[in-house]
Amino acid sequence: MNFSKEEIRHSMLLYAITDRTWLKEGETLTSICEDVLKHGATFLQIREKDLEPSAFQKEALELKALCAKYQVPFVVNDSVEIALAIDADGVHVGQGDIQGKNLRALIGKDKILGISAATVAEAVAAQAAGADYIGVGAVFGTSTKKNARNLSVEKLREICAAVTIPVVAIGGIHALNLRKLSGSQVDGVAVISAIFSSDNPGKATSDLLSLARQLVQPTPRLMRTALSIAGSDCSGGAGIQADLKTMTMNGVYAMSAITALTAQNTTKVEKIVETSPDFLKSQLDMIFTDIFPDAVKIGMLPNARLIEVLAERLRFYQAKHIVLDPVMVATSGSILMETSAVLTLKKELLPLAELVTPNIPEAEILSERKITTPEEIEAAAEFIGKTYHCAVLIKGGHSVNTANDLLWADGQMEWFYGRCIPNPNTHGTGCTLSSAIAANLAKGYSLSTSVQRAKKYLSGALSAMLDLGAGSGPMNHAFCLTGEFS
Numbered sequence: 001m002n003f004s005k006e007e008i009r010h011s012m013l014l015y016a017i018t019d020r021t022w023l024k025e026g027e028t029l030t031s032i033c034e035d036v037l038k039h040g041a042t043f044l045q046i047r048e049k050d051l052e053p054s055a056f057q058k059e060a061l062e063l064k065a066l067c068a069k070y071q072v073p074f075v076v077n078d079s080v081e082i083a084l085a086i087d088a089d090g091v092h093v094g095q096g097d098i099q100g101k102n103l104r105a106l107i108g109k110d111k112i113l114g115i116s117a118a119t120v121a122e123a124v125a126a127q128a129a130g131a132d133y134i135g136v137g138a139v140f141g142t143s144t145k146k147n148a149r150n151l152s153v154e155k156l157r158e159i160c161a162a163v164t165i166p167v168v169a170i171g172g173i174h175a176l177n178l179r180k181l182s183g184s185q186v187d188g189v190a191v192i193s194a195i196f197s198s199d200n201p202g203k204a205t206s207d208l209l210s211l212a213r214q215l216v217q218p219t220p221r222l223m224r225t226a227l228s229i230a231g232s233d234c235s236g237g238a239g240i241q242a243d244l245k246t247m248t249m250n251g252v253y254a255m256s257a258i259t260a261l262t263a264q265n266t267t268k269v270e271k272i273v274e275t276s277p278d279f280l281k282s283q284l285d286m287i288f289t290d291i292f293p294d295a296v297k298i299g300m301l302p303n304a305r306l307i308e309v310l311a312e313r314l315r316f317y318q319a320k321h322i323v324l325d326p327v328m329v330a331t332s333g334s335i336l337m338e339t340s341a342v343l344t345l346k347k348e349l350l351p352l353a354e355l356v357t358p359n360i361p362e363a364e365i366l367s368e369r370k371i372t373t374p375e376e377i378e379a380a381a382e383f384i385g386k387t388y389h390c391a392v393l394i395k396g397g398h399s400v401n402t403a404n405d406l407l408w409a410d411g412q413m414e415w416f417y418g419r420c421i422p423n424p425n426t427h428g429t430g431c432t433l434s435s436a437i438a439a440n441l442a443k444g445y446s447l448s449t450s451v452q453r454a455k456k457y458l459s460g461a462l463s464a465m466l467d468l469g470a471g472s473g474p475m476n477h478a479f480c481l482t483g484e485f486s
């Protein structure tokens with residue numbers, strides 16, 4: 001697997017390093033690691049000092065497959081040979097292993113190279129040697145590594161400031177001392193015994209993960225921003241309201257430019273008041289000249305005049321990462337866009353979009369054909385992508401009772417197979433998916449990873465089984481919050 005720089009930075013959050021010595025009767029390294037990955041570890045390194053090479057390689061191969069399943073980077077400690085032999089995502093080495101070698105050349109440009117460092121000079125040298133991240137420690141006393149020096153938070157901060165690559169803190173970190181690293185600017189924490197010596201490694205992982213999240217909260221300067229240009233749904237489940245909730249829950253600062261006010265609920269759309277083109281333009285000017293969005297999601301656009309103004313402003317500001325959800329009909333069956341506006345949408349907006357996300361009926365309109373089979377979905381996506389020079393995600397979804405979506409991007413097809421959640425309350429699924437994709441693009445994830453992460457968020461929101469209103473009700477966008485603050 002290939003990971004972008006941004007993905008590698010995020011993956012530092014909770015960096016797990018294996019230690020078989022704590023395994024109990026009946027457990028295997030793979031079974032424990034699966035538990036750890038299931039509970040949210042964001043990176044895995046195999047480090048088994050006492051295994052001879054062939055046994056090490058065997059364990060590493062199993063863990064590699066496991067990490068691929070969870071889309072988590074997997075690196076091998078110390079051995080470049082084994083990392084290359086099993087085609088791991090990369091290798092992690094110490095200062096002793098890098099002297100006089102060009103490791104970057106040895107492993108190739110696509111592999112992740114992690115280097116341990118304990119001083120500013122070592123960190124800077126590691127970056128110059130082509131490291132993708134550095135592990136800095138030991139920050140606390142550790143039983144795993146004898147004679148390791150302890151670093152102060154100030155020293156850690158100095159090291160973080162001296163390099164541009166991500167930094168993960170290591171050495172004796174556990175749930176009770178992790179908070180002491182606050183203010184150090186690290187991108188995450190690496191742990192061995194805090195997970196592997198625990199009676200319940202899964203629970204230890206989720207506890208450490210939430211502590212790591214608090215530690216690595218985005219500083220205001222690093223906060224990514226996203227804009228939803230869409231219609232208001234007064235019932236809160238779709239449109240602007242769904243978009244703001246989704247973007248917020250996906251960790252970006254959310255803004256809105258409203259194209260229409262709808263009076264709707266879970267059963268129907270009663271009235272629509274369209275925004276004037278001039279007022280849409282003013283909203284866009286206020287936003288783009290002040291807090292420039294890192295990504296833009298576009299939803300309901302009731303008429304051609306609004307589409308024209310929007311396209312002109314997006315071109316003028318050279319907006320980035322535009323996700324276009326070509327909303328034509330609401331879940332409840334009501335028309336949300338004038339039929340005559342479709343031509344303008346195709347001509348003006350599709351070519352500006354990085355991604356367009358039609359459901360099947362919308363894909364039929366955009367590709368001017370009937371779609372009934374998976375092959376026809378593929379052909380329609382290819383047609384739309386090639387005609388309008390954008391990526392296309394065709395959603396099987398509540399209209400066809402599957403959760404399989406097809407991504408066509410740059411001539412490549414990728415199916416995302418989702419578990420169909422038996423929840424009839426799907427009001428706003430399309431809005432939520434496109435906003436979650438935009439939020440993830442804003443954070444720097446690749447298109448494919450953004451789709452993957454957005455589907456995962458949507459599944460969580462659907463699985464919460466909220467049941468409000470008489471019709472197809474909204475989802476629980478805040479399914480992963482407890483609502484308690486302390």
Ligand SMILES: Nc1ncnc2c1ncn2[C@@H]1O[C@H](COP(=O)(O)OP(=O)(O)OP(=O)(O)O)[C@@H](O)[C@H]1O
Pocket residue numbers: 238327329330331358359360395396397398399402403404405418419420421422423426427428429430431433455458459462
């Ligand atoms: N019951 C379900 N279980 C899991 N995923 C679902 C379910 N229903 C929809 N999805 C997913 O939701 C996403 C949105 O697809 P959908 O076809 O519902 O969009 P839409 O028709 O544009 O929605 P909207 O009516 O909100 O505009 C897709 O990723 C789809 O796979």
Ligand SMILES: Cc1ncc(CO)c(N)n1
Pocket residue numbers: 230231232233238239240262299300327329330331336427428429430431
């Ligand atoms: C405002 C608005 N946008 C989009 C949808 C699509 O579900 C909706 N129902 N309402």
Ligand SMILES: [Mg+2]
Pocket residue numbers: 325326327328359430431
């Ligand atoms: Mg939709």
